[in-house]
Amino acid sequence: MLDSAFQVGAISIRLRTNSSAVMAGYEQCCRAFATPTTEQVDVVIDAIRCGSRDGRDRRYEISGNGRRRTVIRHFEHVLPHLEWTCNWAVALDCHRFLQVHAACVSRGAGGVLLGGKPEAGKTTLAAALTLGGWQYLCDEFALIDPATGLLQPFPKALNVKAGSAAVLNKLSPHVGIRLSRRPCGKGRVAVLPVDRIRAGAVSSPVPLRTVVFPTYRAGAPGMLREISPADALMRLGRLSFNFHQHGGTGVELLARLLRDTRCFEMESGTIRGAIEMIERATENAAVRRVA
Amino acid sequence: MEASSSTISVHALGDELIIFDPRSNATNRLNATAAAIWRCWREEPDVDRAAMRLHQMFEVEYQTARECVLAMVKQFQELGLVG
Numbered sequence: 001m002l003d004s005a006f007q008v009g010a011i012s013i014r015l016r017t018n019s020s021a022v023m024a025g026y027e028q029c030c031r032a033f034a035t036p037t038t039e040q041v042d043v044v045i046d047a048i049r050c051g052s053r054d055g056r057d058r059r060y061e062i063s064g065n066g067r068r069r070t071v072i073r074h075f076e077h078v079l080p081h082l083e084w085t086c087n088w089a090v091a092l093d094c095h096r097f098l099q100v101h102a103a104c105v106s107r108g109a110g111g112v113l114l115g116g117k118p119e120a121g122k123t124t125l126a127a128a129l130t131l132g133g134w135q136y137l138c139d140e141f142a143l144i145d146p147a148t149g150l151l152q153p154f155p156k157a158l159n160v161k162a163g164s165a166a167v168l169n170k171l172s173p174h175v176g177i178r179l180s181r182r183p184c185g186k187g188r189v190a191v192l193p194v195d196r197i198r199a200g201a202v203s204s205p206v207p208l209r210t211v212v213f214p215t216y217r218a219g220a221p222g223m224l225r226e227i228s229p230a231d232a233l234m235r236l237g238r239l240s241f242n243f244h245q246h247g248g249t250g251v252e253l254l255a256r257l258l259r260d261t262r263c264f265e266m267e268s269g270t271i272r273g274a275i276e277m278i279e280r281a282t283e284n285a286a287v288r289r290v291a
Numbered sequence: 292m293e294a295s296s297s298t299i300s301v302h303a304l305g306d307e308l309i310i311f312d313p314r315s316n317a318t319n320r321l322n323a324t325a326a327a328i329w330r331c332w333r334e335e336p337d338v339d340r341a342a343m344r345l346h347q348m349f350e351v352e353y354q355t356a357r358e359c360v361l362a363m364v365k366q367f368q369e370l371g372l373v374g
Contacts, residue, residue, distance in 0.1 A: 230307035230320050237318055244316050248300050251311040251318055255302035 006033040009153035009202070010097070010143055011042045011090060015082070019049040022060070025079050029157040029193045032202075043089040045082055064089035077184040079191045083159050087140055090154070091241040097143040097152060098250050099241040104137035104151050105129045110209030111151040112282060113142045115239045121216040121274070124164040127197055128271050129278065131172050135203035136194050142208075146246070146253050150205040158192040165190055167271050210282050211236070211263040220269035224277040229255075232263035299372060301329075310372060319370060324349065328363045332373060338364070 002023045006013045008030060017023050027034065045064050051057035060072040064085040072081050091099060102115040103126035112134075116122050126139040137153040145152050160168065165177040175197060179188040194201050211232050233254045237243045243250050264281045268274035302309040306323040321329055327348055331341040341364075342357035349356070367373040 228307055229304040230309055230322075233304065233309055234318065234320050243318075247316060248311050248313050251309060252300065252302065255304055255309055258304060 005035050005037060005041070006030045007035040008033045009137070009155050010145075010205075011094065011154045011156075012040060013043045013045065013086060014041050015045050015047065017047040017049070019047065019060070021075065022047050022049070022078055022082075026082055029079065029083075029191055032193075032195055033155075042094050043086050045085055045089070047078065047082060065093055067092075072184075074180075074182055074184075076180045076182065077189075079157075080159055080180070080184065080186075080189045083157060083191060086156065090141065094143075095242050095245050097145055098243070098246050098253055100142040100144070100236050101140065101239045101241065102142040103139045104142050104153075104203075105134040106137060106151075106203040106206040107134050107282065109206060110282065111137065111203070111206035112210045112212060112278065113151065113208055113236075114278075115142070115211065115213050115236060116215065117239070119216075120214055121164075121268075122214070123158050123160060124167055124216075124271060125214060125274055125278070127158055127160070127164070127168050127175075127192065128171055128275055130194065130197045130201050131168070131175070132275060133198075134201075136197070136201045137203045137206070141241075144208070144253065144257070145205070146249060148205070149207065149253065149257055151208055152205050153203050155194050155202045157194065158197075159186075160190045160192050161186055162188045168192075171271060208257050208261055210278075211258070211261055212278060212281055213263075213265045214274060215265075215267050216269070216274075217267055218269060220267050222269060222273040222277060223265075223267045224281060225265050227263050227265055229258035229261065229263055232261070233258055312371060315371065317370070319372070324359065325363055328360055329367065329372075332364060332367070336364075336373070 001018055003016045015026050048061045050059050060078050062070050062081050062085050069085045070081055072078050102113045103122035105112050114122050114125055123139040130136045136155055139158045141154050143152040143154055165179055169177055177190045179190045266277050300311045308321040308326040310319045328341055331344045338360050341360045345356035346353045
């Protein structure tokens, strides 16, 4: 059995597998985060190759923190499912952070939380902003440390779907995202390590400065509207994976953070339009702090 | 955090309030009008006094303000936020 540990920002991950190909693929995604040991393991992923030696019944059984999650038939789908399994384990078990379903990036000393449900364009935006020089924290989670109030990085590889891959390849051909040949549950997908977007792009922990709730609608003209911090708090609560576990302390934490934060809802029809609006939102937030 | 009763916690965000009730694990958002009524009611649970405050703050007819206070206090009671 192969057994390796990775410290991916604030989250420690251990992968155990009997497949050298699976380990090699995962190490390629997480090579910057390999660590000899981790004192505290947040996520243990088991990826067991099963079936007959001739490969006719080849399959991969993947579980996270002891919960059997899925059985994969095709090797090209293993890496995306390792990432999804890891996401599930973090969402279900990692309650030392208040978690919000959001992508996070930073610039200077300020963090931007891009909160949204699936298909809101979080991964596309996080990748596009990282290409444009922003620092990357995560494409799926805002992990807020209750002790410090800081957004913690979890710079895992991005799980890119077909629509997102087309946009990102057009925006910067050097990224060269190649989708799986066969569709899996979420269509054709690719796993994109952040160092393939840009070297040195991982953010350190940052204070939250701007909250944006993006939505994508093809052909939309572009809309950026400031919303009240109380409205933002309610939306973040609905997008949180563990708001109820944190109870009153979670509400108090968000209320404290949102007093120094400007909050917006945004609808975009193009990636360039979305980037421009996020730039504008963060500039507005900085102007208010100086004032 | 604003002064709270022994159970609920109240957080001011701009002119709005967030009220968390641990008994139901429910988070409620009060807009500026509801927040003004809440604050007034917590000081003294008197419909006429709250209506007068609303009438002065938001420049609405006194009778309209009074109806608004009655409706809002009923909602507070239904949510278990006031006795």
